[in-house]
Amino acid sequence: MPELPEVETTLRGIAPHITGKTIHRVHIRQPKLRWLVPENLSETLCHQVILSCSRRAKYLILQFEHGIVLIHLGMSGSLRIFTPDNVPLAGKHDHIDFECADGTVLRYHDPRRFGAVLWYAGAAEHHHLLQSLAPEPLSDEFNIAYLTPLLNARRQPIKTVLMDNKIVVGVGNIYANESLFLSGITPQRPANQLNATEIAQLIHNIKQVLQRAIECGGSTLRDFVDSNGKSGYFQQEYRVYGRHNQPCLQCGMPIHKIVIAQRASFYCANCQK
């Protein structure tokens, strides 16, 4: 499931291969993603140059002269680059090909189709999906002065609040669990009960764990080119996520699994208070 580090790694993996290139056509095999892929996307993008590639939250943004293509990988989406004359036949869930004039193909693959590929004839910051997003977790804007009043206004479990895009973007289920473990904070604690030290710890650990995962992704960048995609994303070592009943890596006590707001939550009752 692509979390922010995977999306960032995807961006770095594809950007050098498509930036500055001209779209020749777009093949849409399955338009029914989270939202319908615009039917006329190929006509819209034909002869248009990909000016730049960027990321906001877990959205990838391809910048064109007259608008943007917005890509979200949902939870099973991936992007691959195929070099000219090296493009394999499309597989079952290869829903969209962006074909460049030089033959390079950017292929969107998404078995569960929770992702999105959209066109917006305007600036990225004006798109309704992007304009009300909270700060990036790795930015300086995401700091103690910013977060403290927002947490104090919430009674929900801290884990739920961390996953709220109005508080901070890009912290999904896995990294919410991981950063709370690293901070010694139990996921069900009401957000307004965290003290200043804990908030500082949490911010530090969110940045740390995301940054580390992005650095791990750096060694897999070649996987985005001419790969069959089966290797998938890098395997991150998780400290609590998915470790139900396994010994805590700090104290050896079994890891608990509970459901908070319909999401699997893992924690050590001994290390996290």
Next chain:
DNA sequence: CTGTTCTCCTGTGGGC
């Protein structure tokens, strides 16, 4: 405004 529930979809894995 906060908070909760529903929804999209298919691969996986447990139960039998």
Next chain:
DNA sequence: TGCCCACAGGAGAACA
């Protein structure tokens, strides 16, 4: 070995 089915999960949308 095969069938059935609950389940996971990002995050917007709808609603209380």
